[in-house]
Amino acid sequence: MHRISAAAIGGLLIVFALMGLTRGLALLSTHGSWVMGLSSNGLLSILSLLVGLVLVGAAFHSGPMASSTSIVVGLLFVLSGLVNTLTVGTEMNVLAFRLPNIVFSFVVGVLLLIVGCYGRISGGLPVDSPYRHPLRETPGDVLAPVMELPGLRLLTRAATEQLAEAERAAALHYATPEQLRRLAVVHLHRSAEDRRRAWVSSE
Incomplete structure (x- = not known):
């Protein structure tokens, strides 16, 4: 256009x-x-x-x-x-x-x-838009459309399982430093979806 x-x-x-x-x-x-x-x-x-x-x-x-x-x-x-x-x-x-x-x-x-x-000044630009500014967006916002693709649902499930395992390890006091670091990022979020995205983006 x-x-x-x-x-x-x-x-x-x-x-x-x-x-x-x-x-x-x-x-x-x-x-x-x-x-x-x-x-x-x-x-x-x-x-x-x-x-x-x-x-x-x-x-x-x-x-x-x-x-x-x-x-x-x-x-x-x-x-x-x-x-x-x-x-x-x-x-x-x-x-x-x-x-x-x-x-x-x-x-x-x-x-x-x-x-x-048109299609440039907006808050909901697609990932492949040439006018998107990744540095101004949170990693979760960038990953959101990707995580919803059917071909990556296995990745989403794997991330959820990893997050659950890290939470369990932290509760039982055998979590690794890397898990504790990523959990610190996850705990800044409330909803399950945001926490999952934070877990993925913290890797």
Whole structure:
């Protein structure tokens, strides 16, 4: 999704830019000419071409790159909409913005932000997600999806048996230092599931 949306929006910007450049628009006109329903001048066409190429390039690079680029470009579009709202009708309107341009900036900016953040900013990312940060998660959280796979149920049962044996050894005062060390981690948890996961992650 990240790559396709970045490429699609980037392609739209490139088409808009090329149509403006082929018409020989004045570089810094504050009034501009209509191109694809938007007001444009030479500077806006050049900027649109550059931004479009960046989005398309990010899409071809990788999904994470497309996501990050979409977020940054989306923020810039929203900022552009806010700033140019104040410059419309003045000599500072160097991008020849009009009301449709402002609406377009907000819509595209928000769309890029939503798409860029999709599947990335979440507390329940899958293990294989490129946006998951293992260092910020507890070992039990990382192991949870793995321990639920049917092929690893034997491993889960073995871990439970090992934990029970360690508890028994500790109660009868013949537990090894390694068992006592891992039990110290286990005893920080209350539920049976959390204790089992802690036992596995302490190995």
